[in-house]
Amino acid sequence: MKCLFVVADGAADRPCKELGGKTPFQAANTPNLDTLAADGVNGIMDVISPGVPPGSDTAHLALFGYNPCKYYTGRGTFEALGAGIELKEGDVAFRGNIAMIEKGIVKDRRAGRRDAKLFEKALKGIRIERVQGIKPVVKATVGHRFVLVLRGKNLSCGITDTDPHKTGVRIQKSKPLEKSEAAIRTAAAVNEFTEKALNVLKKHPANKNQKFKANAVLLRGAGIFKPMPSMKKKYGLRAAGVAKGALYLGVARAVGMKTIAPKKATGTVNENYESLARAALKALKNHDFVFVHVKGPDLAGHDGKPKEKVRVIEGIDGMMGKFMKLKNTLIVFTSDHSTPCSLKNHSGDPVPVMISGPGVRPDDVISFDEISAAKGGLNRITGLSLMPIVLDLMGKSKKYGA
């Protein structure tokens, strides 16, 4: 049996005034999701634990059955993997922005969203010299964003960000959060890189006559790379991930999925669902497990736009229509977390989860939404319980005892 595993990022919500007290899932017209829910088993899920708002990184690890308490050290590694960098054990990776400062004060954390690719070569030229044996690796990603990886022996992600996360204040010095030599070395390397970036960017020709000068870098989300067992090794599954965002591709790569970023997919509220569906159907031909990530609902949630979320969910429902005739395939549909429009941020509310396909015990839920799912046959599970349930339905579970 195969499994199609669809994550509607941040789609779960709370009752919205603009929707007459309904959640976007309740308000949306979702004939395909409702059919799947009616045929399947439904429930609510604490992706991390009750009341705890999951980050997108920790959430996806948990959904794939990898305990984030064990495997999560920071977002940087997943962004680096998603950007296509080959990480080695012990590498420390950061998310980076090019930014504009004046007299050391951050004026624009994104330098007017200018393209980091313009400055990639200059940043790649920086060498760490004050700390021995550390080599920086730089890769520009989308817009103003880039990834920095520090490679070398004895590094640590137990250091603070240089990104102050707001404007009007100084770039921060990275400080060790532990007393280890590794943390001291890493913080020093980060500070040296940041300082040298200032010099390199100050005189960069691409900043000439620009309103937004990309004259600084801001680093955040340090993570140290520990190789994780692949889904092939852990579960015996040939797995693929269809996504557009670097983070999701990165988590998929971290667990050994083949990653597919369809060219026409946008990763926005105006998604090309056709391209996601096509990529998923193609991947299902030679993979056992295909993860599909849809970013749109999370963006609508962060923007606080319930009606837009409804529209996005209806688009996703249309995509699900392409999967209704799959044979011998388990379809899992859920969210990585709730992003209530009223909060414009992640919340700790449980997400609805549905499993439809051969072997499931159908319950009497006939609509896919947060409230209906809570009455479903799965009851309330945790994120780490989902994969074992899926594996068991796929015939891939192992008996405990004899």
Place this chain on the structure above:
Amino acid sequence: MKCLFVVADGAADRPCKELGGKTPFQAANTPNLDTLAADGVNGIMDVISPGVPPGSDTAHLALFGYNPCKYYTGRGTFEALGAGIELKEGDVAFRGNIAMIEKGIVKDRRAGRRDAKLFEKALKGIRIERVQGIKPVVKATVGHRFVLVLRGKNLSCGITDTDPHKTGVRIQKSKPLEKSEAAIRTAAAVNEFTEKALNVLKKHPANKNQKFKANAVLLRGAGIFKPMPSMKKKYGLRAAGVAKGALYLGVARAVGMKTIAPKKATGTVNENYESLARAALKALKNHDFVFVHVKGPDLAGHDGKPKEKVRVIEGIDGMMGKFMKLKNTLIVFTSDHSTPCSLKNHSGDPVPVMISGPGVRPDDVISFDEISAAKGGLNRITGLSLMPIVLDLMGKSKKYGA
């Protein structure tokens, strides 16, 4: 957002024959609780874990989000705090009774419920001399009850009670339960205190011509005091607790709540609900989180009186009526444990729990009782999950991951 957190002690029950097979919550007329349940999200909760009957002390720790496995050492510390004693780290506290013995045999564990205050001064005069550096602190509380605190270096609560918990047997010698010097010292101090109390009480003038001679002390529930992070520090909440019983005030103090014991409140089955409601409403003005403890239903349960429990629950429902118009306030209503009238004791049955207020996803439960709640949107949670869920609804949760 604020939170009103009402605990109806031991109100949860099993079906009662005297009530035609209904539980007291089902049999009671509770228009306010039913309205809150209808507007809110409901569930059942294993305060400790499935099938484990919680003590009142461990239950309240769990309800406030403090893992009793980590913080609970014995009831004595909470009784001492509730009696207004300032505890220091390492203090070992006991619950004490004055009692009547004859030739070393316990005749009445409560000395006819005489007032321990009559003997407080005499007990305060006792010095520990055979063990170095231990100072006893005595405080009479309600009726025949008092609190003993042993203060000094290197003490342990790993010792046995001197209270045999029944009549017709000898006062017990306290024995160390561990091989540590601390436990040996503490048991010796307890035995010296007990021995000297016998001498002091034997000739006490208040025992002259009394039928019930308070000529002994019985000690139980040793706990060692470890300071706990306050709810302010742990959650950022200014918290207050409205209660009458020393234990509940003690747990509230232990987690840093401002404690309020309304003068007119009785802590009995004939409660002055008006005074509890008034104190809670007043406390809500300058606190974020207000805990209200109502003792009556537990007493009715221990007495095995279902109809009395119904009457008490209807009284509590009247109290809840005073809270129905609160704005921007989450109302949580639950029990710390079940006290089935058929058992006259705590049971491990889950308790119903309800959360009503802004942001909750209402389910279709329209009656607050054990059976209806089991079909609610919270499904089945543990006691330690409740505070994270409440904090998330209050906007005080922290994201795990990025």
